[in-house]
Amino acid sequence: xxxxxxxxxxxxxxxxxxxxxxxxxxxxxxxxELSAPATVEALKLSLVCSAAATVLSVAFGxxxxxxxxxxxxxxxxxxxxxxxxxxxxxxxxxxxxxxLAFGRxxxxxxxxxxxxxxxxxxxxxxxxxxxxxVAMPFFVITVEAALRSVDHRYEEAATTLGSGRIxxxxxxxxxxxxxxxxxGAALSWARALGEFGATITFAGNLPGRTQTMPLAxxxxxxxxxxxxxxxxxxxxxxxxxxxxxxxxxxxxxx
Amino acid sequence: xxxxxxxxxxxVVSGLGSSGFAPDAGAGQLRGRPSGSITVFAASSLTDAxxxxxxxxxxxxxxxxxSFSFNASSALATQIGEGAPADVFASxxxxxxxxxxxxxxxxxxxIVFARNRLEIAVEPGNPxxxxxxxxxxxxxxxxxxxxxxxxxxxxxxxxxxxxGVHVSNVPTAETATATLTKVALGEADAAVVxxxxxxxxxxxxxxxxxxxRENVDAVYPIGxxxxxxxxxxxxxxxxxxxxxxxxxxxxHFAFLAPRP
Numbered sequence: 001x002x003x004x005x006x007x008x009x010x011x012x013x014x015x016x017x018x019x020x021x022x023x024x025x026x027x028x029x030x031x032x033e034l035s036a037p038a039t040v041e042a043l044k045l046s047l048v049c050s051a052a053a054t055v056l057s058v059a060f061g062x063x064x065x066x067x068x069x070x071x072x073x074x075x076x077x078x079x080x081x082x083x084x085x086x087x088x089x090x091x092x093x094x095x096x097x098x099x100l101a102f103g104r105x106x107x108x109x110x111x112x113x114x115x116x117x118x119x120x121x122x123x124x125x126x127x128x129x130x131x132x133x134v135a136m137p138f139f140v141i142t143v144e145a146a147l148r149s150v151d152h153r154y155e156e157a158a159t160t161l162g163s164g165r166i167x168x169x170x171x172x173x174x175x176x177x178x179x180x181x182x183x184g185a186a187l188s189w190a191r192a193l194g195e196f197g198a199t200i201t202f203a204g205n206l207p208g209r210t211q212t213m214p215l216a217x218x219x220x221x222x223x224x225x226x227x228x229x230x231x232x233x234x235x236x237x238x239x240x241x242x243x244x245x246x247x248x249x250x251x252x253x254x
Numbered sequence: 255x256x257x258x259x260x261x262x263x264x265x266v267v268s269g270l271g272s273s274g275f276a277p278d279a280g281a282g283q284l285r286g287r288p289s290g291s292i293t294v295f296a297a298s299s300l301t302d303a304x305x306x307x308x309x310x311x312x313x314x315x316x317x318x319x320x321s322f323s324f325n326a327s328s329a330l331a332t333q334i335g336e337g338a339p340a341d342v343f344a345s346x347x348x349x350x351x352x353x354x355x356x357x358x359x360x361x362x363x364x365i366v367f368a369r370n371r372l373e374i375a376v377e378p379g380n381p382x383x384x385x386x387x388x389x390x391x392x393x394x395x396x397x398x399x400x401x402x403x404x405x406x407x408x409x410x411x412x413x414x415x416x417x418g419v420h421v422s423n424v425p426t427a428e429t430a431t432a433t434l435t436k437v438a439l440g441e442a443d444a445a446v447v448x449x450x451x452x453x454x455x456x457x458x459x460x461x462x463x464x465x466x467r468e469n470v471d472a473v474y475p476i477g478x479x480x481x482x483x484x485x486x487x488x489x490x491x492x493x494x495x496x497x498x499x500x501x502x503x504x505x506h507f508a509f510l511a512p513r514p
Contacts, residue, residue: 104337113337122338204333206293206323222427223298224435224458 018237025234026227033231041208042216042232046193049124049212053131053192054139054185061139061184066169068140069147080144087137094133095201102129102202126203127210131195135188142187146180147173183247190243194236288490289317292482293339295330296322297346297474298429299370299406299448303507304344304495310503311494318487326404326429327351334359334479341482342491344474346370346430346448347405351475361485364477367496369510371469372413373449374462375437382443384462387417390444398425398433398442406430409470410446417468434459448472453508474509 026033033039067073068080086094102109102120112118120126150173158168174181196214203210205219213232220229296304301324308320323330323340327350334340335357343360344367345351351364376384382395390397399421400407407426414421425442427433434451436442438458452461476495478488494500501511 119337121336122333204323204338205325206338208321209339222429222432222435224431224438226439 021230021233021237024226025230029227030231030234033228034235036228038207038211039216039228039232042211042213043235045124045127045208045211046213049127049131050135050189050192052128053135054189056128056132057136057139057188057192058181058185061136061143061188062181065140065143065147069144083137083140085137086134087141091134091195091197092201093197095130095198098130098133098198098202102126121202122204122206122210124203124209127199127212130198130202131192134195134198135192138191139184139188142180142184143177146177146184150176186243186246190240193239287317288315288484288487290484290487291319291321292341292484292487292491293321293323294342294344294491295334295338295340295479296324296342296344297327297330297405298324298431299346299450300324300344300474301431302454303450303504303509306507307495307500307503308491310499311491314494315490320491324429324431326401326406328353328404329428331357337481339483340479341484341488342476343479344476344495345405346472346474347408348473348475349408350405351477354477354479359480361478361480361482364475365492365496366473366512367476367500368474368504368512370448370450370472370474371510372409372446372464372472373452374464375434375445375447375452375455375459376462377437377440377443378457378460380460380462384444386462387414387419387446387464387468390446391419391421396425396441396443397421398427398436398445400430400433400447401426401428404428404430405472406433406447409472413446413464413468413470416470417464450508474512 034043064083068076068083099121100106102112104110104113104119104121109119109121112120120129154172154176155168158172159165163171193212194214195212196218199210199212200215200218205211205215207216211219213236217229217232217236220226220232294304294308301322304322304324308322311320312318325333327345327347330338330340330343331345331350331353334343334354343351343354343364345354345364351360354360355364374384374387374390376382382389384390384395389395399410402408402411406429411421425436427436430447430451433445434447434455437445438455446464449461452459476492478485478492482488495504505511
């Protein structure tokens with residue numbers, strides 16, 4: 001009985017902020033708020049950067065997941081811990097750390113600046129870097145788990161039938177882990193889309209260049225444009241729910 | 255499939271390079287008139303005034319685009335020092351501009367283009383009867399100030415010191431605009447912000463004057479950033495802000511003229 005009461009309070013706790021958002025939303029004015037130039041820019045920037053971050057996460061993540069899952073090498077546990085770290089690290093700490101590595105005076109950023117006259121902070125590419133940093137681990141961990149659980153006999157069968165390693169990977173392994181690839185990509189896309197702390201610390205809050213949706217929401221809210229903040233928030237809530245619905249079979253087995 | 259993925263990554267990375275999403279900063283002049291685009295980093299208290307100035311400047315110079323990034327001057331100075339893509343920097347205090355100048359980020363001597371004073375912002379109708387700085391620290395008043403490290407916060411605290419009123423442990427916000435918003439939204443009873451912020455908020459807040467002997471003279475310098483991609487346009491905009499027309503617009507937003 002007590003459990004039910006406490007559970008109800010907990011559910012109400014999770015529902016309340018969403019209810020608050022829906023109650024206070026400027027329903028009549030929604031289209032106007034969403035079509036304001038600054039809002040449209042933030043939306044476009046968010047979609048482009050999160051898509052790029054997801055592409056990078058997949059491009060680098062698949063080989064990384066494969067190595068972590070299949071290869072034995074000294075320091076494998078350390079490598080896996082490093083990859084998983086951004087998932088637990090406070091995002092703003094990630095942003096500060098990225099700054100110290102890739103900023104103009106960072107130990108890598110300095111070389112980039114000296115050799116190419118090019119800096120990452122306060123640029124759109126910097127946003128993509130920050131988002132990839134926080135999002136890729138989600139993809140890698142998901143795919144690594146899938147690769148581990150794949151039945152090796154299919155791959156062995158393919159090899160004995162004469163298929164080369166790349167072909168086996170391409171035509172046997174990848175299709176087998178395809179659902180995990182999709183789920184991992186969706187997860188990392190959602191994470192990249194929602195990234196705030198690392199982005200604002202590493203890339204700043206420059207409209208049109210680095211002001212993604214979460215940063216725009218923060219600025220609007222701080223400066224009293226609550227309607228604008230709510231409108232953008234609703235968009236993100238919708239996207240989050242869509243991701244949840246898409247992944248419901250993997251996460252929320254009822 | 256791997257190749258296609260790599261190609262997409264390559265395209266995206268090269269397309270978004272260093273200049274990012276904003277329109278390319280074009281070359282200097284076109285038929286003797288400035289053209290291209292610039293980004294102006296300006297103190298948040300300049301939001302309304304500079305948006306208007308930028309709009310008017312674009313109308314007078316059709317081939318130009320002026321974008322803005324409004325934030326606390328101290329934060330902007332830090333960003334510029336770290337290589338953020340600014341062409342012009344307009345600060346709410348001499349200290350932030352000095353920081354940028356010391357970092358070698360400003361092209362030539364910045365000029366003061368406006369001054370500002372502080373005011374107490376209260377809820378419309380002044381329900382708590384606040385008439386002085388001393389009234390704002392009474393126990394039943396929720397006071398909010400700008401963070402101590404931003405110009406607006408430094409000015410406010412120096413004002414309290416001049417008035418001999420002790421203020422401590424006050425909730426703060428990062429910019430003048432954000433601080434004023436707390437009062438406008440009813441989250442705080444009083445805030446010490448710029449006269450121009452109160453004017454911009456119109457009916458959302460009432461302003462209570464701070465007497466001259468307790469008030470501060472906020473000095474606003476503007477300068478061209480050394481690493482600008484469009485020196486001619488940046489200079490043209492700075493000249494416009496300092497011109498008599500620019501000063502008239504600033505005064506319309508309640509800024510004071512720079513001392514002659």
